[in-house]
Amino acid sequence: MPEMNEEQFTTEASVFLEANASRKAEQKAFVWGEGPDNAALFEEVDREQEQLDLAAAKEWRAQKFDAGFGWISGPTEFGGGGHPRRYERIWANLESQFDVPDSGFFGIGLGMVAPTILAHGNPEVVAELLPKMYRADLVSCQLFSEPGAGSDLASLQMRADRDGDEWILNGQKVWTSGAHYSDVGEVIARSDFDLPKHQGLTGFVVDMHAPGVEVKPLRQMTGGANFNEVFFSDVRIPDSHRLGEVNQGWSVALTTLMNERASIGSGSGGGGGSYTKLSAMLRHFELDNDSLSRQQLMNIFTYGKVLGWSNQRSLDALKAGKTPGPEMSLSKMGLTRQMQATCDFVSDVLEARLVADTGEWGTFSWAGFVLGQPAMRIAGGSDEVMRNIVGERVLGLPKEPGIDTTSPFKELKVGTQRNE
């Protein structure tokens, strides 16, 4: 796409969207009892429907990539548009006015894995993979957590052994969102057991269809199975698909984790719990004069506002070309606190209707939100770990005692934490 100013870009984007997508119907004012009442955070998705939704989402992404709107700020030498980052937001605002397939399938790949490949991959791999990822020819996942390494990510034990121009990976990953429909994954493995825990790790991009990769779904308490266990048995990866230098995988992982917190924290805030819906609930159950319920509702509203402003500050920093830093943990904490406040509110207002399905509109449907919310407090780094990051790296408090960063990994019995 030729170089264009902001106004030209906006015009081109609008023309493309008007020609290829339908405008969303004008939103009717919310009325209690009308329309869908789904509030679930991790829905039970029928696998066949999921495949259809994925195909539609891929088709739309390919269409916009081919028109120059799939990787707007990406470097032109790798197939990106070369535009300033703020054009991404212009596009997102315009696209949100149209009915287009859900892009959630690509959140991890494009929000976290692709920026890491761009930052740490060798130029041939960047040129090979990134256009395909942004065009959705390849969907990707993040293979970090293991049964014994979550918060304490640097304790991971998946082995990476060098064999000429290849690496052989053996071990198990867990909680891998979207692994069952992914084509590639970013994996961190231990390449040297004689080095201290953070120093013997190496990052790779793995082909999820390679021999030896086995994906098994894990069901959550919400009923959905959005994430998986992934087993690696003698999986071969060419050295060209290594990310960063050998044994420098920790900085590769940190690039991904900073982007992860940025993308989770900048989410809509509260899932199905918009302020309008919750205040309608309060009125419906004639609690709008109850001072405790009103106070709870205002708490949710206040969290939402503060989160919005905090995210705006981060987005401005991103627009100015800065990399997301430890302050992104604040956004993630803000989001989960708002969700917790929403859970407390609906539990108090709905009482037994939340746990016993009476068929009444807008009541039992909140169970899926309340059951899904704890996962949001864990995914991408738990609340406690976020507080540690803010304490140590934003407020400058002393580090947790007892973190062994000097002994060889093979001599350690327990780990420390993901944010180290």
Ligand SMILES: Cc1cc2nc3c(=O)[nH]c(=O)nc-3n(C[C@H](O)[C@H](O)[C@H](O)COP(=O)(O)OP(=O)(O)OC[C@H]3O[C@@H](n4cnc5c(N)ncnc54)[C@H](O)[C@@H]3O)c2cc1C
């Ligand atoms: C919905 C969802 C999706 C996910 N998707 C992915 C994915 O796609 N890829 C992936 O790699 N992983 C994924 N994860 C895993 C996630 O990153 C881990 O669950 C998370 O890092 C926590 O690790 P853990 O489960 O091992 O818990 P643990 O680390 O064992 O933590 C257990 C408890 O101890 C607390 N704790 C641990 N260390 C400290 C400390 N130093 N100070 C204070 N408290 C501490 C924690 O806060 C927590 O309450 C996902 C998780 C969820 C819930």
